Amino acid sequence: MSQTQIYEVEVMFGDCDPAGIVFFPNFSKWMDASSLNFFVKCGVQPWRELVKTRGIIGTPLLEIHTKFMKPATYGERLQVHTSVIEWGAKVFKHQHRVMRGDTLLCEGTEVRAFCERDPADASRIRAIPVPEDIKALCS
Numbered sequence: 425m426s427q428t429q430i431y432e433v434e435v436m437f438g439d440c441d442p443a444g445i446v447f448f449p450n451f452s453k454w455m456d457a458s459s460l461n462f463f464v465k466c467g468v469q470p471w472r473e474l475v476k477t478r479g480i481i482g483t484p485l486l487e488i489h490t491k492f493m494k495p496a497t498y499g500e501r502l503q504v505h506t507s508v509i510e511w512g513a514k515v516f517k518h519q520h521r522v523m524r525g526d527t528l529l530c531e532g533t534e535v536r537a538f539c540e541r542d543p544a545d546a547s548r549i550r551a552i553p554v555p556e557d558i559k560a561l562c563s
């Protein structure tokens with residue numbers, strides 16, 4: 425398990441579909457923003473710094489699973505509660521719980537890997553072992 429960090433979202437009219445409810449890709453966008461926010465709040469440098477200092481380009485997604493329980497609409501404030509629920513050798517699993525106060529609207533898990541550019545071919549990326557110092561900061 426890990427720390428839990430909270431990312432705040434204010435739902436805009438433009439986030440919604442013609443029926444006035446949040447269009448589903450926006451939940452993925454907010455979960456991705458919440459992932460970066462999670463690491464930064466845990467004390468990890470943002471990717472633009474980490475790529476310069478350690479060659480880590482970020483944490484690309486390998487797998488996602490999302491469950492939608494209740495809709496949201498514009499004018500509402502949501503909170504994305506993000507944690508790491510599993511650490512593997514090269515991958516980790518995020519959990520994102522999108523809440524409106526005490527109400528759970530949507531829950532997602534993502535498998536991600538820390539990646540760097542392949543030194544033999546800079547157009548390719550490759551997964552690296554989960555950095556122990558980053559894991560410690562997030563635990």
Ligand SMILES: CC(C)(COP(=O)(O)OP(=O)(O)OC[C@H]1O[C@@H](n2cnc3c(N)ncnc32)[C@H](O)[C@@H]1OP(=O)(O)O)[C@@H](O)C(=O)NCCC(=O)NCCSC(=O)c1ccc(O)cc1
Binds near residue numbers: 471512550552
């Ligand atoms: C990530 C990869 C470079 C890893 O490839 P390799 O370096 O050859 O690694 P491996 O195949 O050995 O796999 C490494 C680990 O990943 C695991 N793996 C690989 N694929 C999967 C899937 N699909 N599910 C779960 N686990 C997986 C594998 O089991 C290994 O796990 P360990 O047992 O812990 O070692 C390659 O799988 C890839 O390029 N995948 C596509 C990534 C992609 O395009 N994602 C979508 C867009 S990226 C994105 O949105 C983004 C968000 C945020 C960011 O900061 C950056 C990018």
